[in-house]
Amino acid sequence: MSSRLQHRALVLNQAWQPVNIVGVRRAFSLLFQGHAKAIFPVPDGSYSVLNVEEWMEFSQKNPDPSHSLRSVNLALLAPPVLLLTSYDRVPRREVRFCRRNVYLRDAYRCQYCGRKFSESELTLDHVVPRDRNGKTNWENIVTACARCNARKANRLPHQAGMVLRRAPTRPRWQSFMSILAMDADASPWHPFLGISDEQHGTKNTKPSLIK
Secondary structure (H helix, E strand, O other), X not given: OOOOOOOXXXXXXXXXXXXXXXXXXXXXXXXXXXXXXXXXXXXXXOEEEEOHHHHHHHHHHXXXXXXXXXXXXXXXXXXXXXXXXXXXXXXXXXXXXXXXXXXXXXOOEOOOOOOEOOHHHEEEEEOOOHHHOOOOOOOOEEEEEHHHHHHHOXXXXXXXXXXXXXXXXXXXXXXXXXXXXXXXXXXXXXXXXXXXXXXXXXXXXXXXXXX
């Protein structure tokens, strides 16, 4: 599991359908409150569903510091997949608008020069500037490198002699989940998102919980 995904969990509803992705704190909250159980693949191709006590026991028997949260006396593995137990309604499937999700949508590429950058080298640009009533939303924000952002300044792209590589749009939930899982090693998610090993470029025939 990569650094981008090691503190996130895919959440499934009671029908084992993906409905959300949550951070590690929310994942442990769901687990400890009994609202969800952790899912673990077993050798026969099926899955074990572990409650919080069972997950704690599993964590002690399978320590992995790079994938654990530690307290004074305990190290718990961050569960990559959770199964809801107490919600009978499907949460609304919308991709949360935030900086990292914009970077993921735009594949970490500046939408003006087209070059790929690390997260620390990227900025967010309002296509229509804020002082022209440009909104801070999916349809008006794009990933931009610092150089292109400075060049565009407080202008529309055509006024700066620049062209957008792709018009910004609100990503669809299922497509975005696939992008997120394919972006790094999120193999425990793949069976639930319909991603095959061939698509991900791996030869594993069964999902593994911890790499």
